[in-house]
Amino acid sequence: xxxxxxxxGWRVTFAFRRVIAGLSIxxxxxxxxxxxxxxxxxxxxxxxxxxxSAGNATSARGKYIVTEVAKCGNCHTPRxxxxxxxxxxxxxxxxxPYLPAQPGQDWPLLCPRIGGLPPxxxxxxxxxxxxxxxxxxxxxxxxxxxxxxxxxxAEAVLAYLKSITSGRGPTQ
Ligand code: HEC
Numbered sequence: 508x509x510x511x512x513x514x515x516g517w518r519v520t521f522a523f524r525r526v527i528a529g530l531s532i533x534x535x536x537x538x539x540x541x542x543x544x545x546x547x548x549x550x551x552x553x554x555x556x557x558x559x560s561a562g563n564a565t566s567a568r569g570k571y572i573v574t575e576v577a578k579c580g581n582c583h584t585p586r587x588x589x590x591x592x593x594x595x596x597x598x599x600x601x602x603x604p605y606l607p608a609q610p611g612q613d614w615p616l617l618c619p620r621i622g623g624l625p626p627x628x629x630x631x632x633x634x635x636x637x638x639x640x641x642x643x644x645x646x647x648x649x650x651x652x653x654x655x656x657x658x659x660x661a662e663a664v665l666a667y668l669k670s671i672t673s674g675r676g677p678t679q
Contacts, residue, residue, distance in 0.1 A: 597622060637654070
């Protein structure tokens with residue numbers, strides 16, 4: 508009896524080992540497949556990220572120019588009753604906050620909305636920001652500055668202006 512049991516036991520162990528071996532191979536194949544899929548996903552990811560980060564970088568530079576350098580918001584954003592910029596209506600247009608030094612000047616009353624859908628097409632917006640010339644073929648009235656930005660900066664500003672949705676502040 509004893510040798511027979513040992514033999515049976517050995518057979519069971521052997522069969523069990525085969526199952527384990529089979530499972531190991533299956534697991535290994537699964538690992539390889541998953542790993543190669545991951546590798547493909549990793550390869551694709553940088554390309555998509557690069558496009559996004561290039562777009563984001565352009566818009567981020569535009570935001571910097573608009574909020575920190577050219578200060579478009581000081582004029583093109585309406586103010587609250589206590590005179591602070593109303594960030595809930597960022598670049599949504601508002602009354603000109605300055606008076607002319609010399610009376611009788613052709614002084615505009617409104618700073619139009621410039622956030623969101625631009626008031627002119629891309630080429631016209633770029634021309635305004637790089638040359639100071641508006642769609643009329645002339646500069647806009649003071650106090651709108653005549654900007655002479657580089658084309659890259661103008662494109663960045665335009666990208667940022669387009670990215671603005673109603674109710675979004677400059678820090679969002
Ligand atoms: C000192 C105030 C001031 C600043 C700063 C300013 N603007 Fe203006 N902007 C004006 C005024 C005022 C007008 C209206 C001019 C007119 O009616 O002739 C205007 C007009 C415009 C227009 C024409 C819009 C339309 O629908 O007619 C655009 C576009 C514009 N500004 C973009 C900008 C951008 C972009 C910046 C920042 C890079 C900026 N402005 C900074 C005061 C300003």
